[in-house]
Amino acid sequence: MKLAKRVMTLTPSTTLEITAKAKALKDAGHDVIGLGAGEPDFNTPDHILNAAKDAMDKGFTKYTPSGGLPALKNEIANKLKVDNNIEYKPSEIVVCSGAKHALYLLFQVILDEGDEVIIPTPYWVSYPEQVKLADGVPVYVEGKEENNFKITAAQLKEKITAKTRAVIINSPSNPTGMVYTEQELVELGEVCKEHNVLIVSDEIYEKLLYDGNKHISIAQLSPELKDLTIIINGVSKSHSMTGWRIGYAVGNETIIKAMTNLASHSTSNPTSIAQYATIAAYAGPQDDVETMRAAFEERLNVIFEKLNNIPGFSCIKPQGAFYLFPNVSEAAKLAGLEDVDSFVKVLLDEEKVALVPGSGFGAPNYVRLSYATSLVQLENAVDRIAKYMNKVTK
Structure with missing residues (x-):
């Protein structure tokens, strides 16, 4: 076959x-x-489980808007404001069937055949495959062990071509657990601004930090970087909800609208019950x-x-x-x-x-x-x- x-x-x-x-x-x-x-x-914490049961008991088991429940988008916007000091409108948020799905939709709507995405190594296993599925070309940059597996602004600049569409920044990182500092993000951001390169900021592990390290989103560093960044996040790792499959993308309204339209023809919407559970995850005790x-x-x-x-x-x-x-x-x-x-x-x-x-x-x-x-x-x-x-x- x-x-x-x-x-x-x-x-x-x-x-x-x-x-x-x-x-x-x-x-x-x-x-x-x-x-x-x-x-x-x-x-998954009890108050989240109870919210899901309550949603089922109330009959909230039907289709939802393709881009996610308005109440959930509001909770995500509030989370971003409180945790990351960034303000977004609901129209700049799309809720997906996991952060992996959010990345998949993103690459599908921003890449044409031959477009390049810069991927630091070591990388999460699905980044290159998702880029290839969108007819894009993965371009690898080695995060050297002596630099804690992180790439530098000079390395990034060297790899940018006329075909470069985006760069992925995963902090904290899977698989290395390393975290980019504010200064490192500023330097990478300057290169992206200079060459108008979209930043895909995968922040799924942001709540799991040790030894006093703090999470910084590159989108919070300046209005210009916010405009260039698509944040990918979700509740899988932070709230132990991997099987609930709720993630989201946040950023440029045109890109988010395109992702929502594509989702409407593929998954229809994220699972309704899981969305209500995620509302409780963000609105409830932490x-x-x-x-x-x-x-x-x-x-x-x-x-x-x-x-x-x-x-x-x-x-x-x-x-x-x-x-x-x-x-x-x-x-x-x-x-x-x-x-x-x-x-x-x-x-x-x-x-x-x-x-x-x-x-x-x-x-x-x-x-x-x-x-x-x-x-x-x-x-x-x-x-x-x-x-x-x-x-x-x-």
Whole structure:
């Protein structure tokens, strides 16, 4: 059966692939510790669950406007004003079926064939695939480890061509957990203003920051940068609502209207019940958000040093999100393996620990470990990895 060219070039999600293999081993009775998941291990807070139940009981189970409930848009606008000191109108907001869907719609409406999108590496696995699905061309810029995996203004400027349409800034980052400072964002913004390059600011992990780091949206730095920026956000990570599938895009009214029109012919609207739950997430108490953030920080502080003490592992401490991204190329060599992908497969086969190879993030010398699981499981996983490395280096 013939398939369209646009899907023939897609690379399967490395994260989902490793998670599926780990699940198959678990189902077969093996004691597998999966550190591949990109979602909090906490349940959605009770007041959000209750709001969803209440919405169902009241019969709010019908179609909604394609771009989202007006009440939800108002809550998102209020959140942006309170948290980020930026003001937006409801017409500058579109609610989508997850932040991933918001990104997909965005690239579909801003890219024509051959348009380029600059993507810093390491990158979240879906960025390049979504650009390619919109007939765009991913252009990679290496975020060097010595610069905490962040790109510089000089690097960005060097990659801009007449075909450059946008650049993606993901802060805090998946997979590295690194955060751009205000000065770094100012410098990147100057380049974007000079060349009229759209900024896609993925801020989905903004609530998960550690060691006193603060989130800064590039859109809040000046009116000019606000005009050039499309913010992508949602409640998946901040409120442990990954399965509810509510994200949103905020920015230029013309772009947002086009995204809304496209959504009307694809998903019709985000799930009604999930939208009412998200209203409660933003309008209600935020204690659970802080409880979850504090738990992630505690886990990070416990396992970071232990991980760095494993032979062949070298890791920079992340500032946000819930991932560690160590360089394990030396560990793979010590184990006599060809590459890091092979190292990941051996760890899963022999020690039943599931990591995600960095090749899926454009950084083949690294692995991603999620610490969105219990501290007991995390320590057990690190102990298993250490046991394997101690065995192969004897």
